[in-house]
Amino acid sequence: MTDMRAPPAPGTRLTKWLVSGPPLLFLLLLVAAPGVITMLASFRYPGEFGGLAPLVAADPQTLQGMTLETYQFFFSDFIYTEVFIKSLFMALATTLICLVMAYPLAMLIAHSPKKNRNLMVLLVVLPFTSNFLIGIYAWMIILGPQSALSQMLNGVLGAFGFAPVHLLFSPFAVLVALVYVHLPFMTLPLYTNLEKQEPALLDAAQDLGANAWQRFWRVTFPLSQPGIFAGSALVFIPVLGMFAIPELLGGTGDMLVGNLIKDQFLGTRDWPFGSTLSILLTVTVLLIVWLAAKLAERGGRYA
Amino acid sequence: MLKQIAIRLGRQKTTTKSLVMRSAGHRLTERRGPWAWAAGLAAYAFLYLPLTIVVAYSFNDSRLNAEWVGFTWHWYRLLFGDQDMLVAAGNSLFIALIASLAATVLGTMAGIAMQRYKVRVLTFMVLAPVAMPEILIGVSLLLFFIQVLNLTLGVLSVVLAHITFSIGFVAVIVQARLAAMDESLFEAARDLGASPWQTFRHVTFPLIRPAVIAGGLMAFTLSIDDFVITFFTAGVGVQTLPLRIYSMIKIAVTPEVNAVSTLLMMLTLTLTVLASRFAPDVLRGKT
Numbered sequence: 001m002t003d004m005r006a007p008p009a010p011g012t013r014l015t016k017w018l019v020s021g022p023p024l025l026f027l028l029l030l031v032a033a034p035g036v037i038t039m040l041a042s043f044r045y046p047g048e049f050g051g052l053a054p055l056v057a058a059d060p061q062t063l064q065g066m067t068l069e070t071y072q073f074f075f076s077d078f079i080y081t082e083v084f085i086k087s088l089f090m091a092l093a094t095t096l097i098c099l100v101m102a103y104p105l106a107m108l109i110a111h112s113p114k115k116n117r118n119l120m121v122l123l124v125v126l127p128f129t130s131n132f133l134i135g136i137y138a139w140m141i142i143l144g145p146q147s148a149l150s151q152m153l154n155g156v157l158g159a160f161g162f163a164p165v166h167l168l169f170s171p172f173a174v175l176v177a178l179v180y181v182h183l184p185f186m187t188l189p190l191y192t193n194l195e196k197q198e199p200a201l202l203d204a205a206q207d208l209g210a211n212a213w214q215r216f217w218r219v220t221f222p223l224s225q226p227g228i229f230a231g232s233a234l235v236f237i238p239v240l241g242m243f244a245i246p247e248l249l250g251g252t253g254d255m256l257v258g259n260l261i262k263d264q265f266l267g268t269r270d271w272p273f274g275s276t277l278s279i280l281l282t283v284t285v286l287l288i289v290w291l292a293a294k295l296a297e298r299g300g301r302y303a
Numbered sequence: 304m305l306k307q308i309a310i311r312l313g314r315q316k317t318t319t320k321s322l323v324m325r326s327a328g329h330r331l332t333e334r335r336g337p338w339a340w341a342a343g344l345a346a347y348a349f350l351y352l353p354l355t356i357v358v359a360y361s362f363n364d365s366r367l368n369a370e371w372v373g374f375t376w377h378w379y380r381l382l383f384g385d386q387d388m389l390v391a392a393g394n395s396l397f398i399a400l401i402a403s404l405a406a407t408v409l410g411t412m413a414g415i416a417m418q419r420y421k422v423r424v425l426t427f428m429v430l431a432p433v434a435m436p437e438i439l440i441g442v443s444l445l446l447f448f449i450q451v452l453n454l455t456l457g458v459l460s461v462v463l464a465h466i467t468f469s470i471g472f473v474a475v476i477v478q479a480r481l482a483a484m485d486e487s488l489f490e491a492a493r494d495l496g497a498s499p500w501q502t503f504r505h506v507t508f509p510l511i512r513p514a515v516i517a518g519g520l521m522a523f524t525l526s527i528d529d530f531v532i533t534f535f536t537a538g539v540g541v542q543t544l545p546l547r548i549y550s551m552i553k554i555a556v557t558p559e560v561n562a563v564s565t566l567l568m569m570l571t572l573t574l575t576v577l578a579s580r581f582a583p584d585v586l587r588g589k590t
Contacts, residue, residue, distance in 0.1 A: 012499075015499040016416070016419075016420045016422075019412050019415055019416045019419075019420070020412065020413070020416030020420055020422045020425055022409060022412055023409040023410070023412050023413035023416065023425065023429070023470060023474070024413075024416075024422065024424065024425050024428070026409055026466070026467075026470070027413075027425070027428040027429065027467070027470065028428070030444065030447070030463060030464075030466075030467040031428050031431055031432055031440075031467060032428060033447060033451070034440075034443035034444050034446060034447035035443055037443065037446050037447050037450060037451060038439075038442065038443040038446055041446055041450070101342075101346050101349070102346070104338075104339050104342030104343050104346065105342070105343045105346040105347070107339055107343070108339055108340065108342075108343030108344075109343070111339075118579075122575075122576070122579055123347065123350075124347075124350065125575060125579075126572055126575060126576075127350045127351065127353075127354055129524055129528070129571050129572070129574075129575040130354065130528075130567070130568040130571050130572065131528045131530065131545055131548070131564070131567055131568070131571070132530070133530055133545055133548050133549055133552065133564075134353075134354070134357055134548070134564040134567070134568060135353055135354075136552070137357065137548070137552045137556070137560055137561075137564060138352075138353030138354065138356050138357045139353060140552065140556055141353075141356055141357075141360065141556065142352070142353060142356060144556070146367060180349065180350070180353065183346070183349070183350065184350075187346075237434065237435070237436055238436055238437065240436055241435075241436025241437060241438040241439060241531075242436075242438075243438060243531075244530065244531070244549065247553075248552060248553065258436070258438050261438055261442060262438065265442050265445060265535065266535075271446065274442060275442070275446065278438075278439050278442050278443065281436065281438075281439060282435070282439060285435065285436065289434075
C-alpha cells in the first residue's frame, strides 16, 4: 500500500515530539525507570534496617553488592514455588468460573434488542466501578457465620448430622470474591465479540441441519475465541497479583503471590526478595501472555 | 419462533411486509432460550446481591450485619462526625482532582500521538501499567520513590502514581475516538492553511472533546477508587477513603463501613454513568 497523502508539512517532526514528548517523558520516568529499579533491586542485599542500600551511589564499588542470593533463596525452599503454583491454579479456577458465568450473560446482552444493550452493559459495568473492597466487605457479611446463608446451610447440614462448616476465611470465600470482582472483565470482551457475530451464519447452520447445541458448539463458540482469550487474560493476570481478597476473606493457608510480595515490602521489609518475587511474577505474566498469544494465533483462523 | 409466527400470520393474511423482512433477518430468535435468560439473570443477581446488602444494612438499626431491625440514619451521622474519615475523603477528592486533570492532559497527548504518529514506545508504556497486575506497579513505584527520588511518601507520591495508571485509560479512549474519525478532516484544515495548533484548537479538539471528558471522568473514578497502588505509595503520610475502608474491615465488620461504602458507590456510579453518556464506547474500550 502506497501512501497517497502529501508529504508532511515542515514542522511536523517538531509537532510530533511536542505532542508525544511530555507523556513519553512522564511514563519513562514513572513506568520504565521503576521497572528497571525493581529488576536491579532484586539483585541486591537487604539493608541493615530493612529496605536496601541506596541504589544510585557515587561509589562504583556498590556494583559489587549485586547478588543472585534472593533467586537462590526462592528456589531453595519449595514453599515459595508452591505459592506460585497455587496462585496459578486459583487464577485458572477463577477464569474458568468467570467464563462459565459470563458466557450466558454476554449472550443474553448480545441477543437483546439493540435499544436495551447499552443499559444492560452499563448494569454489568456499574458493580465493577464500585470499589472492590466494598465487594469483599459484602461477601464478608454474606458468608459470615451469622448470615442467613451460613445459618441455613449449617441448619441443613446439621439435620443430616454433618458438622457445621465455615464459609468465611476459606479458599471458597476467596474464590467467590475473585469471581465476583472479575466477572465484568470476562463479560465485556465476550459481549463485544458475540455482538459482532453475523446471525446469518446461524441460519446457514440451521439450514444445514445443525441443532441448537451444534450451532452453539460449532459456530458461536469457535467464533468467540478472540473474546474468550481477551476476557481470560483480563481475569487471569490481575488475579495473580491479588493480595487484599486472600488477606481479608481467606484463612492463613490461602496466601497468593500478591500476599507474599506485600509482606516482603511492608512486613518483613526484605525489599530485594520482594523485588525478586515481583520480577518472577512479571516473568510468569509475560510467559502466559506469550502463550495466550500463541494459542490465539492458532485459533486465529476463526477470527 | 418469529419465523413460525410470520408464517402463521402469513396464512391469516394479516402479515405486514416489515414483519416478514424482520423475521428473515432474525430467524433464530430461539437463541434467546429460557435457559439463557435464567443464567444471565442469575449472573446479574450475583453482581447486585452484595451491593444491595451493603446499601440496605447501612440503614439498619443494629450493630450486627445479620438481621433487619429497623431504619436509622445513625451510621451516616457517625460517619459525618468521624474526623479521620472526613480527612480521608478530603484527601481522596483532592488527589483525584489533581491526578485526573494531569492524566487527562497527558493522556490526550498520548492518545493523539498513538493514533497520528504511531510512537511504538509510547503505546507500549501507556498500556503496560494497564495490563500488569497492579501490585507490580505499586511496589516498583514504592522502590522508585524511596530509593531514587528520596521522596517522603504522601500526597505527592500518590498523585504521581495515580497519574501514571490513569494516562493509559484516557489515551485509549481518545485514540479510539480519533481512529473513528476521517483523516481528511485534518488534511482539509491544513490545506486551508491552519497551523498545527490551529488545527488542534478548531478541528481536532472539538471533535475529541466527549472522549477527553469521558477519559477525565474515568481517571477521576479510578483515582477515587484505587486501593492497591495507593496502599504502596501512600506510606503512613496520607489516608484515602479506600485505605480507610480497608483498615476498618480488617479490624472489624461494622455498619459504618456500609454507610461509607454506599456513599462512595453513589459517587462512582454517578461518574460512570456520566462518562458513558459522553462516550458510550468507553464501557467497551475499558480494560
